[in-house]
């Protein structure tokens with residue numbers, strides 16, 4: 001049975017409202033939709049479509065406002081950008097210039113963060129299943145800390161570090177059993193989720209970690225979910241529980257120097273009302289502010305989501321059916337979120353004329369051979385003749401990073417805009433690259449391994 005499309009009890013925001021809420025974008029009566037001062041039509045002409053377009057100024061502003069909110073709350077805090085949300089080297093590097101470190105979850109992300117110029121001392125390694133090879137690399141690089149997710153992982157890291165003659169700075173990820181009230185696929189702080197250890201088991205495990213050779217436990221970490229969009233009450237509950245745990249561990253004589261407060265702050269894709277950075281800082285302060293711990297944060301989406309759009313071209317409008325289908329050259333292999341989470345993304349036409357034209361309901365779909373390759377159903381849109389351009393908004397997080405080459409579609413190009421200039425930060429993948437590394441097996445099994 002088809003998954004039910006999400007039902008919203010409010011009308012979709014108008015184009016004008018979507019635009020007004022997105023400072024990275026502007027509508028020029030002649031050039032059409034712009035990211036900062038660069039026309040998207042121009043980018044489409046030069047780079048082609050589909051293309052991810054990021055606003056450097058927006059990335060900078062958002063990094064600064066998060067940093068400022070933490071400082072204004074009087075918190076001694078460092079921010080480690082969750083590279084899984086957008087691992088483009090240019091993005092990670094720009095955020096590093098703004099004083100952010102990186103949160104990584106794989107060897108690939110660790111290498112990308114280093115290649116982007118992030119020093120090892122600014123890198124946190126999270127993730128529920130680090131391999132021995134990844135642990136070795138993290139220790140060889142001497143990164144800031146590894147976040148431990150289980151007793152078994154603590155023992156594995158202990159053995160790896162001891163064999164290298166090192167002590168691994170590590171934090172214990174606690175699962176506080178707090179409902180982040182987000183999509184079931186991206187909630188992480190409930191006991192039914194695979195992440196962290198139940199808070200009741202944390203004191204014993206922390207004590208064990210303190211006794212294991214090769215480990216240097218420095219504190220705790222928590223991350224309750226992503227796209228937390230209903231205020232900060234769930235953060236408050238989680239940080240209160242963590243604060244109590246810090247006291248308990250200290251009373252037992254264990255050092256707790258840092259608390260990594262995770263990421264998850266949501267953004268308004270449609271009309272959600274996530275907490276502000278100031279409210280998040282307030283929740284951290286209320287739960288952990290009087291403990292003298294160093295605070296760390298691992299935000300991804302809040303920083304880079306609103307800084308990016310996915311630019312696509314209409315292939316054809318299919319109208320001679322019972323529904324109106326707008327088929328674009330971007331697909332679920334590019335922006336997976338609607339297919340995977342029924343996520344709502346704003347869609348704006350690029351031309352100024354289309355922006356003001358009469359609207360009628362349309363399904364916007366990609367060319368991939370799956371019915372889930374649907375960006376939206378029944379969205380009010382103007383006539384979109386072949387070759388007209390559309391943008392999917394708030395695509396800077398979990399957009400390019402979740403892309404695949406399904407249907408043998410090359411990965412889209414990525415572009416960064418700053419002021420009135422733009423530059424390609426990742427070439428469109430070539431068709432040759434799609435088949436690179438493959439080979440036809442030698443005939444008659446000659447040369448096959450046994």
Ligand SMILES: Cc1ncc(COP(=O)(O)O)c(C=O)c1O
Nearest residue numbers: 082223226263264298299300301
């Ligand atoms: C451990 C951890 N830290 C940080 C993040 C970043 O989350 P977000 O992009 O929602 O801020 C995630 C993803 O949910 C995560 O799993």
Ligand SMILES: N[C@@H](CCCC[NH3+])C(=O)O
Nearest residue numbers: 186226227337397398402
């Ligand atoms: N991929 C999810 C977020 C998951 C966060 C992973 N820690 C999204 O697009 O919303």
